[in-house]
Amino acid sequence: MIHVPAPDPFTVFGVPRTLDLDARELERRYLRLSRECHPDHLRTQDANDCLAVLQRAAEVNDAWKTLRDPWTRAKALLEAESPGVLDANKKLDPAFLADALELAEEVAFVRPEQVGALRARLQQALDADFAALRADVARSDLPAAARRVHGAHYHKKALADLEHKA
Amino acid sequence: MTTAPQSSTGPRLVLGIDLGTTNSLAAVRAGKGARVLRDRDGEPLTPSVVCLHPDGRTIVGRDAKSLRLDFPERTVFSIKRLIGRSAAEVQQEATRLPYRVVAGDRGLPRVQIGDQQWTPESISALILQQVKATAEQALGQVVREAVVTVPAWFDDAQRQATKDAAQLAGLECLRILNEPTAAALAYGIDGSKDGTALVYDLGGGTFDVSILRIDDGVFRVLSTAGDTHLGGDDFDELLCQRILAQLPPTSDPYVLQAVRAAAEGLKIRLSDAERAELELDLGARGAVKLAVTRAEFEAAIAPLVQRTLDCVTRAVKDAGLQLHELDDVVLVGGSTRVPLVRDRLQALTGKTPHTGVDPDLAVALGAAIQADVLAGNDRSLLLLDVIPLSLGLETLGGAVQKLILRNSTIPTSVTEEFSTGVDNQTAVDLTIYQGERELSHDCRLLGRFQLRGLPALPAGLPRIAVTFLVDADGVLRVTAREQRTGAQASIQIVPTFGLTRDEVRKMMLDSIEHAQQDYVAREAIDLRNKAEAMVRGTQKALQMADLPPDQTYAVQKATKALQKLLAANADAAALKAGCDELTKLTATIADDVISSAVTKALKADETR
Numbered sequence: 001m002i003h004v005p006a007p008d009p010f011t012v013f014g015v016p017r018t019l020d021l022d023a024r025e026l027e028r029r030y031l032r033l034s035r036e037c038h039p040d041h042l043r044t045q046d047a048n049d050c051l052a053v054l055q056r057a058a059e060v061n062d063a064w065k066t067l068r069d070p071w072t073r074a075k076a077l078l079e080a081e082s083p084g085v086l087d088a089n090k091k092l093d094p095a096f097l098a099d100a101l102e103l104a105e106e107v108a109f110v111r112p113e114q115v116g117a118l119r120a121r122l123q124q125a126l127d128a129d130f131a132a133l134r135a136d137v138a139r140s141d142l143p144a145a146a147r148r149v150h151g152a153h154y155h156k157k158a159l160a161d162l163e164h165k166a
Numbered sequence: 167m168t169t170a171p172q173s174s175t176g177p178r179l180v181l182g183i184d185l186g187t188t189n190s191l192a193a194v195r196a197g198k199g200a201r202v203l204r205d206r207d208g209e210p211l212t213p214s215v216v217c218l219h220p221d222g223r224t225i226v227g228r229d230a231k232s233l234r235l236d237f238p239e240r241t242v243f244s245i246k247r248l249i250g251r252s253a254a255e256v257q258q259e260a261t262r263l264p265y266r267v268v269a270g271d272r273g274l275p276r277v278q279i280g281d282q283q284w285t286p287e288s289i290s291a292l293i294l295q296q297v298k299a300t301a302e303q304a305l306g307q308v309v310r311e312a313v314v315t316v317p318a319w320f321d322d323a324q325r326q327a328t329k330d331a332a333q334l335a336g337l338e339c340l341r342i343l344n345e346p347t348a349a350a351l352a353y354g355i356d357g358s359k360d361g362t363a364l365v366y367d368l369g370g371g372t373f374d375v376s377i378l379r380i381d382d383g384v385f386r387v388l389s390t391a392g393d394t395h396l397g398g399d400d401f402d403e404l405l406c407q408r409i410l411a412q413l414p415p416t417s418d419p420y421v422l423q424a425v426r427a428a429a430e431g432l433k434i435r436l437s438d439a440e441r442a443e444l445e446l447d448l449g450a451r452g453a454v455k456l457a458v459t460r461a462e463f464e465a466a467i468a469p470l471v472q473r474t475l476d477c478v479t480r481a482v483k484d485a486g487l488q489l490h491e492l493d494d495v496v497l498v499g500g501s502t503r504v505p506l507v508r509d510r511l512q513a514l515t516g517k518t519p520h521t522g523v524d525p526d527l528a529v530a531l532g533a534a535i536q537a538d539v540l541a542g543n544d545r546s547l548l549l550l551d552v553i554p555l556s557l558g559l560e561t562l563g564g565a566v567q568k569l570i571l572r573n574s575t576i577p578t579s580v581t582e583e584f585s586t587g588v589d590n591q592t593a594v595d596l597t598i599y600q601g602e603r604e605l606s607h608d609c610r611l612l613g614r615f616q617l618r619g620l621p622a623l624p625a626g627l628p629r630i631a632v633t634f635l636v637d638a639d640g641v642l643r644v645t646a647r648e649q650r651t652g653a654q655a656s657i658q659i660v661p662t663f664g665l666t667r668d669e670v671r672k673m674m675l676d677s678i679e680h681a682q683q684d685y686v687a688r689e690a691i692d693l694r695n696k697a698e699a700m701v702r703g704t705q706k707a708l709q710m711a712d713l714p715p716d717q718t719y720a721v722q723k724a725t726k727a728l729q730k731l732l733a734a735n736a737d738a739a740a741l742k743a744g745c746d747e748l749t750k751l752t753a754t755i756a757d758d759v760i761s762s763a764v765t766k767a768l769k770a771d772e773t774r
Contacts, residue, residue: 031384035548039577039638040539054637058579061550065574 008080009063009073017077019137021067030064071156074133074149082142089146100154107162115166122159126152178541180340181301181312182348182533183294185328187246187397188370188500190214190293192301192312193530195538200352200531203304210527212300216292217241218279226296234427238264238419240279242289244399247371248275249286249331250324262403264419287327291334298335312337313537315529317372318344318390318554321600325640340540342639345369346376347387347551348532349498352523354380361493362388364482366511366519367529368474369499371397375477377485377492386550388485389573391477396470398433398501404466405429405458409444413452421451428454436463437503464506471510478514484573495519498528550575553640560597560606563691569634572602579635583649590622594630598642605691615644621651690738697741700748701729707752724748 010017013029035041037057039050066072078085103122110118129152136145181192182200189211193202202210209228217230218240225233234241242265248256253269253276260267260275268283270276276283294314302309314332316325325342332339346365353363360380367374374392378385406429413421428446435442436458446454482489495517501507502525511519523531538544552573558566559582569580584594596615599606620628629649636642704725708718728744736744 027381031381034384034550035545038548038550040548041545051643054577054635054643055579057638058577058635061575061578062580 007059009066009076010080012059012063013067015067017080019070019074019077019134021073023068026064026067030060030068033060070130071149071152074130074137074145077137078142078146078149085142085146086149089143090150092147092151096151097154100151100158103158104154104161107158107165110162110165112166115162119159119162119166122155122162125155126159129155177543178311179305179307179309180537180541181298181309181337182343182530182535182537183297183312183314183332183337184345184348184530184533185246185290185294185297185314185316185331186214186369186529187244187372187399188214189526190297191527191530192297193527193534194301194305195534195543200534200538202527202530203301205300206303212293212297213243214245214293215241215243216245216289218282218284220280224292226292234264234423235420238423239266241265242277242279242284244371245277245286245289245293248277249290250321250327251275264423287331288334290328290331294332294335294337298337310336310338311340311537311541313341313343313533313540314339315343315345315348315533317367317369317392317394318346318374318376319372319392319394321555341536343533343536344374344376344387344390344551344554345529346374346390346498347378347385347549348530348536349496349523349528350376350378350380350385351532351535351547351549352528353494353496353520353532354385359494362485362487362491363494363496363520364478364492364515365496365498366474366478366502367498368501368507369397370399370501371395373397373474373477375474375481377481377487383546384548384550386575387552387573388487389481390552390554391481391484392554393473393477396473397499398504400470401433401463401467401501401504402426402429405432405463408458409446409454409456412454412456413448416451418451421448424448432458433463433504436460437505460505467504467506471506474507475510475514478511489515492517496523496528497521498525500526551638551640552576553578553636555600556602557634557636557642558599558601560599561695563695564606565691566599566601566604566606569598570636574636576636576640577638579633581631581633584617584630584632585626586620586623586628587625589625591625591628592620592622593618594620596632596644598634615646617646620648623650690741693738693741693745694732697728697732697745700745701725701732704748704752721748721751724751 008017013026013033015021015026015029034057037053037060039053039057042053066076075086103125106118107122129148133145133148133152136142136148179194181194181203183192184190191202191210191212193200204210205212212227213231215227215230215234217225217233217237219225219233219237220240230241231243234243244263247259248267252273253267254273256267256275266278267275268278270283270285274285276285277289298309298312312332314328314337316328320328320342328342329339346367349367350363350365353359353365360382363378363380365374365376365378367376372392372394373396374390376390377388379388380386406425409425409429410416413425416422424446428444432442432444439460441457441459443457444454448454479489482492492515495511495515497508497511497519502519508519535544535547536549539547539549553570553576554572556568556572557570558568561567569582570578584596586594594617596617597606598615615632617630617632620630627650630646631649632644632646634642634644704721708721708725713721724744724747728741728748731740731744
């Protein structure tokens, strides 16, 4: 028996594998798929059918969770296009890392009156990360895109830490 | 038991039942909405009270409630606070009850009435039977199926116990439904009100808050939070203390019961009046005369109300929303009649709370809607609920790796890959925890899963994909498969008792209070695991790599130093320095042989 991996979220939703998806359209699709697949609407006595229905509904919920956030969507896109690309490109540019660590340091020692400005800077950094990611994907440089995803993680973590402190 | 005729040939009829701490009731779908089923006197509510009369009769509901003062030690109420929990866990609770609660088999609580012992399930079943009889009488037909509601934060054991009670009462429970979710259904029955709603459900004994998104008949729970030990009873308790302070110290159940009833009356009067007076004459047992102003009452309950608001704030945050993004605020539960509750909630959200549906009836009405959906009669509505507590897996050293985060929409599934740590290992134990804390001993053990029949392979080579699936009832199912051979690993589940309410609340509070502390402890464990893996990986890599002697020596030296730190149980800072040193050294070595081998070893360890 061969293990069948879970279909990628783009396939589950029947949408093209692209980075930019219309949020409203995605949500509409989620609601429609939920209506079609939810066990409440597909009640059956057969245990095997039951499990299949559950699996499908879980796939839909999990795909929605992945696709609705641009960063998890990006990860899924890279993994679907080139399996393993995320794992194989974890080494980040030392200069980038130094910058990221500096930002983390700033978050650690931020004074209350600086929170707003720092938040804006981190948000800007994340926006820049995503713009760069989009450019990487556009010229099919998936390893670069993967590194971009890993790099953005530092900015996201710094932002989360900042919100936690604030 | 009933004289009602056998079920007719109409659409399948499923009851929605709100089995409350204080009152219970049933409703059925009627047209586009739902209607509450009333008894012969037109009363919808059945008090959740059971009197086991000395003459052998079992009296349930209003008549039982009126016997509370005559037979305080034989009249059982608030049984919902005991169901699905252990005797030890409810000990504190039981001291406030006039009837006796003792430890029975397996440490489960039993209500002791005379020389008879009753389980909480059987008491609840008596209440459900009464509700069922009332419903059948109102409908003129027999009913066999129901959706029964529970607080969103009820755990597996409590949900299961509630299901058992339904079965004891002769009802098949098609679904255990969360109360705030049910209330939201009642509020948006016609499905035309799209938007985001906050449901604030303050009952007699529990508090729940849920954020829902309603889109064209699809009700999506975005987040849920709550406090399992906070409700109107606690407001009463504060007034009780004031009254009792004027009486000689007593544990007389008659006095306690009379004081409780007087306190409840005071609270209700203070909802409309600025000042309420109480004259309580207990004959030889004493007398109380006192006046309470609303301001005094509000000052006393303000900290409790604030706790509910903290939950609201958290739920809104968990839903990824801001307070101003809420379209509607819905009130459920009798305790939301307290003016301070409404005022504070309105001040926090900036929305006038919606009171279109009677807060006492909303939950049953919503349950009836969902019952009709499950009966297959209505496909225009769909409810998407969430899992209230995270599920996680114990990793090396007692840390918990979250598999499924709280507030994930159910059904949901996660597939994780595991490997073995020892050559020819054929079994792997997985331990599942429920809770929000970082360390397993702070979470509640949900069960152990043992993967058996793995192919005998060198350590790290088997790849076992384990799928954790949470179904629409919020129950976990696990399947596993070895990836290389395709062999289905068999799974044995060792169930344990579910989480207790106290623990859930405590766990949630603790996870906030101890977040920092947890983080440090978790970091130390992670670091230790990393250091151990680095030592193993480096040693293996040294055997494989063909390095110049001086480099081999330098790496060996750093590895030994790290080993020594581990043996000496060095603190996190020292371990980190040791790891960094070794990393620096291996990183400088020309070929990536060592570092890639170490990375590989680390990865295998992470997934173990």
